[in-house]
Amino acid sequence: MDETVCAYVQAVLTGERASAGGTVLDWRSCNFMHIAMAFKPSPAQPPAALLRQNRPLRLLLNQAERLEHLQRLLESQLQPAAREHCHVASWRDGTLLLVVTDGHWATRLRYQQKRLLAALQAMEAFGNLRRILCKVQPPLVPAKRGGNSSELSTCAAATLRDTADGITDPKLRAALERLAAHAQDKP
Numbered sequence: 001m002d003e004t005v006c007a008y009v010q011a012v013l014t015g016e017r018a019s020a021g022g023t024v025l026d027w028r029s030c031n032f033m034h035i036a037m038a039f040k041p042s043p044a045q046p047p048a049a050l051l052r053q054n055r056p057l058r059l060l061l062n063q064a065e066r067l068e069h070l071q072r073l074l075e076s077q078l079q080p081a082a083r084e085h086c087h088v089a090s091w092r093d094g095t096l097l098l099v100v101t102d103g104h105w106a107t108r109l110r111y112q113q114k115r116l117l118a119a120l121q122a123m124e125a126f127g128n129l130r131r132i133l134c135k136v137q138p139p140l141v142p143a144k145r146g147g148n149s150s151e152l153s154t155c156a157a158a159t160l161r162d163t164a165d166g167i168t169d170p171k172l173r174a175a176l177e178r179l180a181a182h183a184q185d186k187p
Contacts, residue, residue, distance in 0.1 A: 067091075070125060074098075077119045082108065094130035096120070099137045106134045157183030 045053075052058055071088045074096075078086060085105040089097040100106040109116070113132055120126040157180040164176035 070096075073123055073125055074120070077116055089135070091126075094128050096126070096129055096132045098132060098134050100134050101137070101139055103136055106136050109134050152179070152183040154183050157181075 050057065052061075067088050067090075070091055074086070074088055075083045082105060085101040086109060087099045089099045091097070098109065100109060109132075117129065117132055120132075121129050160176050160180035164173045164180065167173040167176065
């Protein structure tokens, strides 16, 4: 790297003056356009090439492909209705960990565990399978609630305000007034 650039970087980092080749550089007075930067970004590469060249990414991709293969094998042994609710989380030391969307499907899989274990052990990929564990993990996206939202009418809000006027308990009065205010917020 050029001595001027090194001195400039030092001046910027320390907030002081630096000298390069007899010239005093002050980070406030340096002009970025006059200093040639030595950094050149690498050319863009397709994502598939980056995944194959970078070792940590390659290992992660291989693990994902392995889990996808195991998922397909598992789905071949599951009932069609259960396939979307059961996913392979990990496979190590003879234990297959399945993530299930809810307790209902976990119970159904536990009832079928002996049949499923025997069917998977017959496959080469699951040759040393000893046990299947089911863990319940609800989907990350919450299910949408139905249009069951009730709105407070202006008449109901007026009744709540009238009731609040007759209440001596300050906390209950404040709660009724807050509830009545919900009708005012809506057009």
